[in-house]
Amino acid sequence: MPMEKTFDPAAIEAKWAHEWESRGLFRPARPDATPFTIVNPPPNVTGALHIGHALDNTLQDVLVRYERLRGKDALWVVGMDHAGIATQMVVERQLEQQQDKRTNYSREDFIDKVWQWKAESGGQITGQLRRLGCSMDWSREQFTMDPHFTRAVVKVFVDLHKKGLIYRDKRLVNWDPKLKTAISDLEVETHEIQGGFWHFKYPLADGVTLDDGRDYIVVATTRPETMLADMAVAVHPDDARYRSVIGKDILQPITGRRFKIVPDEHADPELGSGAVKITPGHDFNDFDVGKRAGFKPGEMLNMLDGDANVIQTTDGLIPAEYLGLHRFKRDGKDGARELVVQRMKEQGFLIPHTDKDGGEHDAEPRTIQTPFGDRGGVVIEPWLTDQWYVDAETLAQPPMQAVRDGRINIVPKTWEKTFFNWMENIQPWCVSRQLWWGHRIPAWYGPQKLADGSTEAEIVATPIGGGASQLDAKLNQVFVAESEEEALQQAAAFYEVTVEEIRQNNADPSAPAWAPRAIQDEDVLDTWFSSALWPFATLGWPENTELLKRHYPNDVLVSGFDILFFWDARMAMQGMEFMSDVPWKTLYLHGLVRAPDGAKMSKSKGNVVDPLGLIDQYGADALRFFMSAMESQGRDIKMDDARLAGYRNFATKLWNAARFCEANGISASTSFEAPPATLPVNRWIIGEVAVTVAAMETAFAAYRFDEAANAIYSFAWDRFCDWYLELIKGAIDDETKAVAGWVLDQILVMLHPFMPFITEELWTGLGDRADYPLITAKWPAPTVSSDADASADIDWLIKLVSELRTAKAELGLPPGARLTAHFPASLKGRTDELAAQLDRLARLEGVSFDPAPAGASAQLVVEGETITVPLEGVIDIAAERDRLTKALAAAAKERDGLAGRLNNPSFVERAKPEAVEKARADHAAKEAEAERLTAALARLG
Structure with a gap:
């Protein structure tokens, strides 16, 4: 049937997405070919396609389709992440809407509700990725909570524990008091908030004074409530003002706690008084200072519970009036902060701030960089707690060596410095989360056995609120195993009892506290822990499957630079630890997609772009081509509707060119090789194909998506549509028909990775090749070179x-x-x-x-x-010269006026960035217009 007159993206996209997938054309099916493997960064099961996904998955699909056309056995692994915190929040919100809550259910019943939600609502993003044209192997879709994946996660935990690379430790974590769980650095957002900077007097004990006669040290803080858990005051060891009192005692005014003045370079003599209060249980810097001062984590004071309410410290020195108060003012009621300031003021220990007008205030106003949980939305509390940690420093060594010796190629190379800087200074990785949804930690606890063979009486858990609990490792014997049965057997052997006795004690709430038992840890593993196994667990590991042997290591990982540490580096660690090889040979890091003005997109700014809306408006092919053509290594992408419209027009131009060919008897080629050609125009266009193929292959080899896209764009639009078809018009003989059909075929193949839908439609529409769809075609390999004379x-x-x-x-x-x-x-x-x-x-x-x-x-x-x-x-020469002269004068005047504005520092610094950008664009346009008019005058002689 003749082609439709109008190119309609929507009509062909749904058709071909279904056709490709239903025929199994995304599956690796070339056992004798070289394998090519990519795994997609698994989107959250709660997620929807956003513009970052559109970029990331477009680039992956471009590579997969390109390598498939080159004859590779291409596998693109697709799947979703269970997204522990995000998913649990979604289901809990649904319960809240029904005046219900998670803690009304058993753990098992709540998890059943999460699975029910996943079956009904989770994973909408996979359908959206199909709309984008992603040629993923949907038949092998993965989920990080699938049984085979869970088995891999558990095995990794157990094996790392056996090697001493996973351990339980008391350290500070980012604690979200709303979600009541530790969260990773990635889930912490820093906001600027208006706060205060309070100055207090801390009296010296035993009549000690400073050299200037003062009997106190001034400390300043933005968090006065934390003084309830102060354990030291730090001064710089070289600060002459305090050298005489180092090692002397402070008496904290509210608690009466007696502690030392310690030397530490963390104290900056140039900042404030140069003296810093140290609360190691509630500040990351203070934690390090406290360790250097000799405090063990188990000795550090904790003044807050999991809800961020004040609790008594182990020394019992917090006055009763503070106990139970929230850390901040809440629901109109003063919190611990307000009460601390009030009491310090009443006792004369508050040093007021005097403003420029002479007014006195309790605190100096300050803009404070404050950490918030990205999902809970409340201020993060550094909280001292027992958690599970991975020895990331040990695991980081092999990946660093692999980057150094080239087994892992990071593109662009500029990211290598960042990679090494983080890996060389890597901290222990906290992998436990206080949630119900996720991979439950395969550790069981019982009372520790004393030297005489008896067990300690204290057992199991310290409540942290919200129905979760955190087991105290000091009071428990740990059994780490791949299954509950194995853990029970370990416990039975350890306590020298039967497995049945362990089971009975576990099930009997009235059993004595000292009774041998094995109770599983309530916590689950950090989502990044399971996703770190993605390159090999998705291929069947720990079974040594044929898929694993054939497709590991993967060839390339395409990733946003923002998850270089949280996902990419951890995949490298786990892959090299468990597979003894790199997870992928190339790590390609792309930038962000930004708003048209260059601002970062965010819901709060209202500048988020919906890629599905762009697909509806411009078509998936246009969006994909925009992403590819704008992806220049090391640079972010600015959204630009004009360019999107331009690429939609490019698709329309190609459609119309194909209709011209069809109308002139030009159809699909029957030859992979270029047909014979004698006419200069035909020899020229065949040579141009060879030049374009070479340019694209060079660009792909260097992961220059922009150069590859622009090479085929320039050839298809400029050389073929604008010139070749114009040159042959009215002189289309049999040779020209054969050449034009062959060249159009080569264009469709070269353009296919970027614009799969329109190219597949034209490939099939221009010839009878239903059994040979474009997705299975061969990448051009012209044996002819450019014809120098014809060119x-x-x-x-x-x-x-x-x-x-x-x-x-x-x-x-x-x-x-x-x-x-x-x-x-x-x-x-x-x-x-x-x-x-x-x-x-x-x-x-x-x-x-x-x-x-x-x-x-x-x-x-x-x-x-x-x-x-x-x-x-x-x-009329005179009239034309007069017209051009006047036009040149007007263009030059506007050009010079704009140049004056741009050379004015006041305008550039004070005007809105978009106004400056527009002035630059207008200046460039007027400058070009003046040059064109000058050339026109010159032509008149």
């Missing part, structure tokens, strides 16, 4: 026609005006051979090799030769 002739013709058309436009002549041109005699052979094209494209009614007559004329310089076009009698 020289056609390139000269194109330049001449372009110069002539430009001259007509500049001089106000209609495009169809027929003119006479005087050529140098040296061009006679070339003009004779191209006479038909000169007549049709250049609109020359006369070609002369005689000297041009005297008078005004346009001088066209093409490849160093001057062609003269007389203008006497064609236009």
